[in-house]
Amino acid sequence: MAQQAVIADLPPSPSPAEALRADAERNRERILAAARRLFSRQGLGVSMTAIAREAEVGNATLFRRFATKELLIEAAFMDRVNVYSNLVTTCADDPDPWQGFTDYVQCVCTLQAADPDFVEVLTITLPAGVVETRRAEADRGVLDLIARAKETGHLRKDVDDRDLTILLMANSSVLRASGPPPSSASRRLAAQLLRAYATTDAPVIPLPEAPPRTDLYHAMIRLLRSPG
Structure with missing residues (x-):
């Protein structure tokens, strides 16, 4: 009974679609935070590859979120x-x-x-x-x-x-x-x-x-x- 009560109090598990959206939003925020740090240290000439590395995401993930550096700068x-x-x-x-x-x-x-x-x-x-x-x-x-x-x-x-x-x-x-x-x-x-x-x-x-x-x-x- 106690176990059932604990389980009943747990928040509902997110759906696969919600989990994917949350993960994508976390990646976006990590990319923006990394871009701001590198823009501050090195200027706007820093490469997209360096930003992806700083954010600990792949280049494909970065370009999926921001197709060009101009879009990334605007968002940042x-x-x-x-x-x-x-x-x-x-x-x-x-x-x-x-x-x-x-x-x-x-x-x-x-x-x-x-x-x-x-x-x-x-x-x-x-x-x-x-x-x-x-x-x-x-x-x-x-x-x-x-x-x-x-x-x-x-x-x-x-x-x-x-x-x-x-x-x-x-x-x-x-x-x-x-x-x-x-x-x-x-x-x-x-x-x-x-x-x-x-x-x-x-x-x-x-x-x-x-x-x-x-x-x-x-x-x-x-x-x-x-x-x-």
Whole structure:
């Protein structure tokens, strides 16, 4: 009786078709994860054979899922590009352009903290296609966001998109040194730089408390000892 009760509590076995679909989805995710790792390390020139090897699948499995490298690149980056594009759109829709700009800066730093490789979608050279078109539209949206924030008189005239690239470079080092989970140092950095970007009469966001000195000391040691 006890054995029957245990068996009755077991979830139903998947059908052969469901098992095949689940296996195919696992292979797809392994391929995408491997592609992102290799694209990050070696650039988009990495071979499909190397990606299959990294994913521990055969070439036939890889090409069944992604017939061309262009399709694989789009699949590997589409989710991040969509998140980035939606962020830009949301911030651009704010009726207060300065608020939209500050929200963008803080959110893009938060995304970088949640996914350290996120910044790749802003810097890597993607082939022409749906992903690159969407990213280019988002990039133009950021330029417009900067221009509109300047028109309010709250963003300094000498700030441009290159300063945001520098911010992300700095934030990357802070995140790498802090280690998981992301510390308050990243939020403090974003807030301080927003204050530096602001004119004297601009409303500024509250300044998060600085991390404890001991945390910063250990972060510096980790950064100095890290390879590269």
